[in-house]
Amino acid sequence: MEQNKYLHSVITKISQAYQYVQQEISESAQMKQQAVLNQVAANNILAIRYDLYEGLRNSNYPNLKPIETFNSIRCNGWGLKQNTVVYMYTLAKINTEVLPNPVLQLIMSNMNKDIAAALVTLNSLYGYEYVRAFYPYLFLGLYIVSIRDLGIDVEISVV
Numbered sequence: 348m349e350q351n352k353y354l355h356s357v358i359t360k361i362s363q364a365y366q367y368v369q370q371e372i373s374e375s376a377q378m379k380q381q382a383v384l385n386q387v388a389a390n391n392i393l394a395i396r397y398d399l400y401e402g403l404r405n406s407n408y409p410n411l412k413p414i415e416t417f418n419s420i421r422c423n424g425w426g427l428k429q430n431t432v433v434y435m436y437t438l439a440k441i442n443t444e445v446l447p448n449p450v451l452q453l454i455m456s457n458m459n460k461d462i463a464a465a466l467v468t469l470n471s472l473y474g475y476e477y478v479r480a481f482y483p484y485l486f487l488g489l490y491i492v493s494i495r496d497l498g499i500d501v502e503i504s505v506v
Contacts, residue, residue: 388425391484392434395505396420398485399436401469402462408454410446411501412439423502433492437500446496455494455503462489 396417403414414420423435440446446454466485469478479486493504 388432388434391432392422392425395434395484395489396422396436398482398489399462399505401482402465402485402489403458406458406461408457409450410441410444411454412441414438421500428504431506433504433506435502435504437497437502439500440496443499445498446501451494451496451501454501455491458491458494458503462491 400414400417400420403420405413405415407413412419419438421437423437425432425434427433462485466478466482469482469485473481490506491503492506495502
């Protein structure tokens with residue numbers, strides 16, 4: 348009888364140890380997965396920024412400073428929205444005046460038109476394969492899905 352109690356306590360402790368190890372493995376796997384996701388996002392945010400610059404460079408939008416250099420587009424992080432990875436960038440405004448939503452929507456619409464026009468121009472100048480190789484995000488349909496006023500900047504969200 349005492350031997351059964353001893354075996355039961357040993358089995359209970361082994362079971363608890365097994366559960367603890369499984370939990371640690373699961374947490375470790377989640378941390379590794381998150382680290383990989385963060386690294387992929389960090390690489391993508393820079394590559395998308397390059398393609399975004401190609402689509403918006405030398406364009407003028409109401410109340411925004413001209414996008415004359417690559418540094419005019421600043422990375423502002425990434426996130427998940429409705430199971431889609433969205434990359435955020437900021438663009439400088441001319442002044443801190445709050446822009447009304449219709450103006451922001453007009454800016455976003457014009458930016459998307461400029462991105463589409465840049466893709467057509469690059470395809471006609473360099474060809475489909477070149478654009479696919481050197482501007483993959485532009486080629487795959489880089490698109491601004493939202494824009495918001497941050498005071499001294501506007502933030503655009505890109506998919």
